[in-house]
Amino acid sequence: MRFPVLPTATSPGGPEIDEAAAFRLVDYAIAHGVNYFDTGWRYHGGMSEVMLGKALKRHPRESYFVADKMPGVLNPTLEEAKAMFRTQLERCQVEHFDYYLLHAVRSVESYKKVYEENGVLGFLLEQKAAGRIRNLGFSFHGDQETLEYLLSRDTKWDCALVQLNYHDILHEYVPPTFILKNFNSSPAQPRWVLEKMTASGIPLLVMEPLLGGRLARLNKKSLTVLQEEHPQASAASWAFRYVAALPNVLTVLSGMTYMEHLQDNLRTYAPFEPLSEREMTTLRRALDIFITGANIRCTACGYCMPCPYGVDIPAVFTHYNRCVDDEYIPKSERNADYEKARRAFLVGYDRSVPELRQAMRCTGCNKCTPHCPQDINIPAEIDRLSKFVEQLRKQV
Amino acid sequence: MLRGLRIVLAVLCFAGLCLLFVDVSGVLPPKLAALAKVQFIPALLSGSLAVILALVALTLLLGRVYCSVLCPLGVLQDVVSRLGRKRRFRFSPAKTWLRTGSLLVFAAAFLVGIPVLFSILEPYSAFGRIATDLLAPVWQAGSNLLNLASQRAGNFAVGPTPVWQKGLPALAAAVLTLGGIGLLAWKSGRTWCNTLCPVGTVLGYCSRISLFRPRIDAEECAHCGLCAKTCKASCIDAKSAVIDVSRCVTCFNCLDTGSGGALSYGPVWNSAATGKKTAGPDLARRSFVALGLSIVGFPALAAARNPDEKKPDLSRKQRPAREAPITPPGASGLRAFAERCTGCQLCVSACPNQVLSNADDGTGVLQPSLSFEHGFCRVDCVTCSTVCPTGAIRPISAAEKSATQIGRAVVDWERCIVNTDKVQCTACSKACPTNAACLVGRKDGPKWLAVDPERCTGCGACEYVCPVRPLAAIRVEGNLEHRRI
Numbered sequence: 001m002r003f004p005v006l007p008t009a010t011s012p013g014g015p016e017i018d019e020a021a022a023f024r025l026v027d028y029a030i031a032h033g034v035n036y037f038d039t040g041w042r043y044h045g046g047m048s049e050v051m052l053g054k055a056l057k058r059h060p061r062e063s064y065f066v067a068d069k070m071p072g073v074l075n076p077t078l079e080e081a082k083a084m085f086r087t088q089l090e091r092c093q094v095e096h097f098d099y100y101l102l103h104a105v106r107s108v109e110s111y112k113k114v115y116e117e118n119g120v121l122g123f124l125l126e127q128k129a130a131g132r133i134r135n136l137g138f139s140f141h142g143d144q145e146t147l148e149y150l151l152s153r154d155t156k157w158d159c160a161l162v163q164l165n166y167h168d169i170l171h172e173y174v175p176p177t178f179i180l181k182n183f184n185s186s187p188a189q190p191r192w193v194l195e196k197m198t199a200s201g202i203p204l205l206v207m208e209p210l211l212g213g214r215l216a217r218l219n220k221k222s223l224t225v226l227q228e229e230h231p232q233a234s235a236a237s238w239a240f241r242y243v244a245a246l247p248n249v250l251t252v253l254s255g256m257t258y259m260e261h262l263q264d265n266l267r268t269y270a271p272f273e274p275l276s277e278r279e280m281t282t283l284r285r286a287l288d289i290f291i292t293g294a295n296i297r298c299t300a301c302g303y304c305m306p307c308p309y310g311v312d313i314p315a316v317f318t319h320y321n322r323c324v325d326d327e328y329i330p331k332s333e334r335n336a337d338y339e340k341a342r343r344a345f346l347v348g349y350d351r352s353v354p355e356l357r358q359a360m361r362c363t364g365c366n367k368c369t370p371h372c373p374q375d376i377n378i379p380a381e382i383d384r385l386s387k388f389v390e391q392l393r394k395q396v
Numbered sequence: 397m398l399r400g401l402r403i404v405l406a407v408l409c410f411a412g413l414c415l416l417f418v419d420v421s422g423v424l425p426p427k428l429a430a431l432a433k434v435q436f437i438p439a440l441l442s443g444s445l446a447v448i449l450a451l452v453a454l455t456l457l458l459g460r461v462y463c464s465v466l467c468p469l470g471v472l473q474d475v476v477s478r479l480g481r482k483r484r485f486r487f488s489p490a491k492t493w494l495r496t497g498s499l500l501v502f503a504a505a506f507l508v509g510i511p512v513l514f515s516i517l518e519p520y521s522a523f524g525r526i527a528t529d530l531l532a533p534v535w536q537a538g539s540n541l542l543n544l545a546s547q548r549a550g551n552f553a554v555g556p557t558p559v560w561q562k563g564l565p566a567l568a569a570a571v572l573t574l575g576g577i578g579l580l581a582w583k584s585g586r587t588w589c590n591t592l593c594p595v596g597t598v599l600g601y602c603s604r605i606s607l608f609r610p611r612i613d614a615e616e617c618a619h620c621g622l623c624a625k626t627c628k629a630s631c632i633d634a635k636s637a638v639i640d641v642s643r644c645v646t647c648f649n650c651l652d653t654g655s656g657g658a659l660s661y662g663p664v665w666n667s668a669a670t671g672k673k674t675a676g677p678d679l680a681r682r683s684f685v686a687l688g689l690s691i692v693g694f695p696a697l698a699a700a701r702n703p704d705e706k707k708p709d710l711s712r713k714q715r716p717a718r719e720a721p722i723t724p725p726g727a728s729g730l731r732a733f734a735e736r737c738t739g740c741q742l743c744v745s746a747c748p749n750q751v752l753s754n755a756d757d758g759t760g761v762l763q764p765s766l767s768f769e770h771g772f773c774r775v776d777c778v779t780c781s782t783v784c785p786t787g788a789i790r791p792i793s794a795a796e797k798s799a800t801q802i803g804r805a806v807v808d809w810e811r812c813i814v815n816t817d818k819v820q821c822t823a824c825s826k827a828c829p830t831n832a833a834c835l836v837g838r839k840d841g842p843k844w845l846a847v848d849p850e851r852c853t854g855c856g857a858c859e860y861v862c863p864v865r866p867l868a869a870i871r872v873e874g875n876l877e878h879r880r881i
Contacts, residue, residue: 309823309863347555351547355558355770360861363813364822383826394776 017044017051025262026055032266035064036251038205039092040103041071041084042303046091053093066094067205069103069139070124072114073303073371081120085127096131099205100124101161102138104373108149121155135159139207140193141373144186147193151200159250161205162193163373166242167215169194170284171291187375194246203250206243210254212299215239218290219325225286229279236261237268238275238283245274295321296381297374304368304378312357313368313378319352320385330392342392349389359386398661399648402464410471416783417527417745418535420557432742432785434466435520436595441736442787455602459609462599463589463645468523470589470645473581474628480582483625487633488584490640495590495597502594511760515739516569519593520785522577524740525570525762532745533559560770562744563754565761569739585628590643600642607664610644610651612637616658623650623659712769714866721758722766722803722854722874725773726781726792729877730759737763737788743780749773751856752780758874763788766802768856768872773802775829775855801881803854803874805833805847811869812845824858824870833858833870845870850881 026037037056039048049068056064068088070081089095102121105111115121127133135158140147150157168190197204210216216236218226223235236254244252256262275283298317307313323329323345330341349358359382368378412431415424432438439447451462463470498517505513515521542554561567580587589596603609612623614637621634627650631643637658650659720730724743727733739762744752750770759765766773776794784790792800805824814821814835824833824845832851837843847870854872862868 343555344552347552350556351543360823360827361863362823362826363820363863364826365819386826394774 017047019051019054022051023055025256025259028259029262030059030063033270036067037064038067038253040069041088049088049091053091057093061094065098066092067099067101068092068097069101070120071103072110072120073104073106075114076118076120078119078123081118081123089132097133099135099137099159100133104141105138105146105150106142108146111146111149125155137161137205142188144188144192147188147196151196157202159203159205160197161207162197163208164190164194164206164243164246165209165211165215166239166283167211167287167291170287198247201248204248206249206252208299209243209252210236210239212301214299214321217325218286219327222286222289225282225289229282234264236264240265240268241273241275242283244269244272295324297376299374301373303371303373308365308367309361309363310357311359311361311382312353313382315353315357316359316382316385319349323348346389346392359389362386399652402646402648405465406471406474409466410468413468413523414527414531417524417742418532420536420539426782429783429785432520432740432783435785436462437518437738438520438740438785441738442785452602455599455606457607459603459606459641459644459646460596460599461646463596464647467519467595469519469577470586472523472526473577473586473588476578476581477585477628483622485585485625485627485630487624488630490643491591494592495600498592499594499597511734511737511739512762515760515762516573517592517594518738519595521738521740522573524742525566526574528562528741528745529567529570530574558750558770560750563764565756566739566741566754569762584630586645589645590629590631603644604642606641608662609641609664610639610646610659610661612639613658613660618658622653626650626653713868715755715767715769716867716871718757718871718873720874720876722872723759724752724766724780724789725797725800725802725878726778726789727878728790730874731876733788734760734763736786738786739763740785742783742785743789746779746783748779749777766856768860772856772860775853798853799881801853801875801879803872804849804852805854805858805870806873807845807847808869808871809844811864813864813869814843814845821863823861823863827857827861829855829857853881
């Protein structure tokens with residue numbers, strides 16, 4: 001769950017969660033039929049689990065499901081994994097997790113290392129047998145081989161958390177493969193993942209239905225296309241209506257920080273209505289306009305951070321994406337609006353990324369890339385943007 | 397009427413010069429830099445004979461209009477002077493020995509090569525330091541507030557501006573100058589202009605024989621002393637009804653006192669006809685001797701070297717101790733730069749890349765040099781060369797600049813993280829606009845950093861982005877003489 005944070009107070013783990021606002025959201029959600037709450041070891045620097053525990057403690061245990069995750073990316077030993085699992089139960093103040101996922105499985109090697117060689121999977125299966133895990137699954141961020149490997153095991157997966165949204169599926173998005181990972185791996189296209197998972201019959205939990213919020217904040221032209229069909233419907237509601245109607249979908253996650261988000265989402269799901277043929281055509285049209293901009297697939301999850309050299313990677317990408325969406329990318333000096341767009345880009349860049357944290361500070365150490373769930377080649381993209389910014393700055 | 401005209405012109409020139417120093421918006425017309433180029437000493441140094449002749453001619457014709465309208469330090473004194481009581485001035489005899497002495501010290505400082513003394517006495521540069529180090533930070537902080545407002549309003553009208561201290565020596569000089577001259581102005585008007593200011597003295601010699609001048613009609617004069625009380629130059633002796641024209645800055649305040657018709661401003665032959673009294677041009681010959689001295693004096697000697705280390709700013713990378721200072725492209729070398737720079741800090745204010753600052757690293761104490769803690773010298777920017785009024789930084793085209801080596805990068809391999817931490821780091825080689833800094837080495841073997849000194853322009857991009865702190869592991873060493881590459 002993405003919690004609301006206090007605007008001023010900061011603590012070592014990041015901004016402090018606004019407890020009162022968080023309680024209000026959870027109470028309202030439960031009162032209106034929301035029953036699935038997702039958290040993870042690393043969210044809010046560990047405070048997400050604690051806060052969710054506090055908020056849910058005030059409701060009957062049978063009125064909600066809690067999902068938590070084993071942070072396999074931290075490469076834990078069996079002992080560490082056991083300790084983390086115990087801590088998670090304590091933090092969430094529960095006796096059992098309704099859903100428990102292997103967090104962000106990215107490659108066959110890392111899966112084998114942590115879950116098979118270190119024996120963490122065995123431990124989790126024991127916990128399932130003991131009733132402390134009701135449904136065991138994985139959250140998937142890897143290549144085709146990884147998914148095929150997971151599905152070919154004897155382990156019975158009760159669920160899988162996968163990244164699905166209309167942008168990736170309709171646009172047939174192909175994740176890049178690059179040098180650091182296995183040369184021979186084949187990228188797992190979201191459409192391929194969907195087909196594979198549908199065939200496996202494993203119930204799906206959907207993450208990133210809004211692609212890190214970017215589908216909730218379309219550019220003006222594509223939003224207009226949607227609004228011509230439904231003037232009052234939010235861009236997010238279109239995304240949910242698409243993804244929730246896919247086969248085998250058990251639930252759709254959405255990071256709701258504000259009451260307005262929650263209320264808008266409740267309106268989308270109650271009553272739920274899949275997109276009609278006509279609406280699908282409209283959505284495709286809006287998407288075509290949206291993807292013509294050369295966006296970077298950053299969802300600003302922040303897993304790449306902290307950068308050892310201080311580059312604020314999500315801020316750099318977010319600024320660029322916003323400028324693409326708002327058509328503030330200065331393209332050619334011959335364009336009439338070039339000077340205006342250039343100024344807007346640079347002023348916005350200096351505002352949103354402090355000088356000492358700008359793209360130019362990247363050393364190319366590549367520490368960030370393995371952490372990116374979106375498979376962005378971060379140093380290459382940062383370098384591209386840095387050169388782009390330099391080009392703009394030069395023409396004073 | 398004359399007074400009103402003087403005030404309007406002075407305010408326009410003063411505001412223009414202030415803006416020239418503090419503006420961060422980039423919307424000022426570049427021609428505004430002309431206001432700095434018509435300043436007396438800068439024009440003398442840059443060899444703008446036309447400007448000098450025009451200023452001398454103007455003074456010979458109308459008196460020291462320059463001091464009342466064009467000189468920003470003069471107008472600043474008038475602004476401060478307004479804060480004091482009205483009609484508080486009184487006549488004081490000319491301090492000729494001080495004026496002449498100060499002019500001689502000024503000329504000597506220039507000839508012998510003591511740029512500090514020289515720049516402290518130079519009025520336009522004294523103002524420049526006040527504008528750069530005291531006014532600009534306030535203005536820029538205001539601009540940053542506007543940036544916040546503009547951000548809230550969701551537009552890009554005003555962008556963020558970096559505010560940082562651009563050198564302690566200049567700040568100290570600015571504070572002392574403002575304190576000293578401000579106090580004098582608040583107490584007794586234009587004391588500085590008529591004692592220590594070398595330009596005031598030189599122009600005073602000219603105005604002594606000016607064609608137009610203020611004068612008192614001895615027959616009409618009631619010796620009420622009102623005019624003397626309004627004279628901020630303290631040059632009207634009401635008792636004997638005589639005006640010392642060499643000290644008069646033609647502010648015309650005395651004409652507006654309403655003390656009857658005894659005071660007027662007009663051509664000298666009218667006064668000769670009617671016997672109106674002014675101090676005679678008895679020192680005219682000497683004035684030209686002194687002026688000649690100043691003009692002959694300008695191919696001067698090199699600056700004094702005093703390689704003190706600058707105290708580090710810990711929130712930033714430290715400024716390295718360079719063996720030779722880096723002078724701006726267009727300066728052609730340290731010697732030529734140090735000879736002409738008066739330390740007005742206009743280039744420091746104008747630099748959009750935040751590389752110029754005032755540190756005593758081999759240039760004179762008040763003379764700026766390049767360093768790369770806040771930015772680097774972008775290859776196509778020639779702003780400093782377009783604003784410099786003294787010719788210390790000569791106009792240079794972007795194409796010329798890109799082929800000029802102002803320094804070259806030197807690698808401190810012992811501290812480079814590729815060596816110490818055995819990590820991959822391509823920060824400097826990516827930032828280098830000429831591909832002079834490269835990681836070399838066999839494909840799988842160890843890599844090291846090498847600089848091609850024939851390609852490096854000394855722009856400092858590598859030093860700016862180097863992650864090693866507090867001192868970068870790659871730094872630029874200045875070229876004493878700039879080279880073509």
